[in-house]
Amino acid sequence: GAGVSQSPSNKVTEKGKDVELRCDPISGHTALYWYRQRLGQGLEFLIYFQGNSAPDKSGLPSDRFSAERTGESVSTLTIQRTQQEDSAVYLCASSFSSGGSGAQYFGPGTRLLVL
Amino acid sequence: DAKTTQPPSMDCAEGRAANLPCNHSTISGNEYVYWYRQIHSQGPQYIIHGLKNNETNEMASLIITEDRKSSTLILPHATLRDTAVYYCIGLRGSTLGRLYFGRGTQLTVWP
Numbered sequence: 001g002a003g004v005s006q007s008p009s010n011k012v013t014e015k016g017k018d019v020e021l022r023c024d025p026i027s028g029h030t031a032l033y034w035y036r037q038r039l040g041q042g043l044e045f046l047i048y049f050q051g052n053s054a055p056d057k058s059g060l061p062s063d064r065f066s067a068e069r070t071g072e073s074v075s076t077l078t079i080q081r082t083q084q085e086d087s088a089v090y091l092c093a094s095s096f097s098s099g100g101s102g103a104q105y106f107g108p109g110t111r112l113l114v115l
Numbered sequence: 116d117a118k119t120t121q122p123p124s125m126d127c128a129e130g131r132a133a134n135l136p137c138n139h140s141t142i143s144g145n146e147y148v149y150w151y152r153q154i155h156s157q158g159p160q161y162i163i164h165g166l167k168n169n170e171t172n173e174m175a176s177l178i179i180t181e182d183r184k185s186s187t188l189i190l191p192h193a194t195l196r197d198t199a200v201y202y203c204i205g206l207r208g209s210t211l212g213r214l215y216f217g218r219g220t221q222l223t224v225w226p
Contacts, residue, residue, distance in 0.1 A: 033213065043159070045213040059213070091158050093214075102147065102206060104214060106158035 002026070004107035006092050012113045013082055021077045021110045025094030030072050033104060035091040043091070049075065082114045119203045124221040127197075133190040135220050137203030140184040147206050148179060150188045151216070152199040159202070159216070162188065193224045 005024045013019050025032050034046040045059040049069040060066070064082075069075040079086055089111050093104040120138040127133040139148060149164040163170055163177045165186075170177045176189040190197055202219040 035214070042216045042218075043214055045215075048213060056213075089158075093159075103149070103161040103164060104159075105161060109158050 004092055004094055004105055006090075006107035006110050008110060009108065010111045010113075012115065014115055015084060016081055018078065018080045019082055019112065021079075021090050021112070023075045023077070023092030023094075023107060025073070025075070025092070026105055028072075029094035029096055029105075031095045031104075032069055032075050033093045033095075034067055034075070034077050035093065036088045037091060037109075038088045046077070046090075079112075082112075084114050087112055087114045119205060119217060121201070121203055121217065121220045123218060124223070126223050126225060127190075127193045129195055129224055129226050130192055133193040133197065133222055133224070135188040135190075135201050135203075135222065136185065137188070138185045139203070139205050142183055142205050143207075145207055148177065148183075148186050149204045149206055150175070150177065150201065151204065151214070152197075152201045153216075153219075154196075154199040159214075160199075162201075164206075193222075195224050195226060198222060198224045 004026055007022045011019055030051045032049045036044045036046055047060055047067045048056040064080045067077045089109040091106055091109045093106045095102060095104045118141055147164050147166050150162040151159045152162055153159045163172055163175050165177045165179055177186060179186045200219040200221050202216045
């Protein structure tokens with residue numbers, strides 16, 4: 001079946017602009033994660049959605065970052081007033097709820113470059 | 116989640132088995148051992164996970180020692196496309212934990 005998809009695959013923006021990144025999880029996956037990966041660095045957790053529960057936003061680096069999820073489907077990550085340090089690959093992953101495999105399946109990522 | 120230790124790099128000839136070790140001596144009883152990999156410029160990819168028993172799927176085999184303090188990921192017939200950084204992670208049984216990747220093992224498969 002279809003995997004996790006993300007769009008756009010690449011985004012170049014100017015400092016101060018807002019950007020919106022989209023994630024389409026695997027159908028039936030109730031958990032959805034956003035991560036950030038700077039060049040040559042490890043994964044940095046941003047936010048986690050699980051069903052209708054309140055999201056875990058503890059990884060968001062500043063109030064310029066926000067995310068929404070519509071039911072158990074599409075999620076959008078919004079970065080307002082982008083800064084150069086926001087340049088990174090933004091990865092989305094989805095997984096089944098507990099009771100199934102905890103494996104997280106990742107999308108290809110959105111490569112964001114802030115000039 | 117358990118702290119894991121992996122060698123920074125390994126080489127393997129194409130067609131041979133790649134055996135990637137991981138130490139997780141502080142792993143608790145309800146923590147699973149997960150393996151992921153990340154091929155250059157791609158998102159991480161789930162490989163396999165296990166609790167106590169050895170596991171096998173279409174990608175790899177996972178051998179967990181009886182005391183659960185270490186495990187080995189086996190790629191039975193490595194190909195050039197298996198060149199990647201491999202991460203061993205301990206996650207609690209709730210299975211919804213966020214992922215933290217350590218430095219992992221850079222596996223290079225040579226022709």
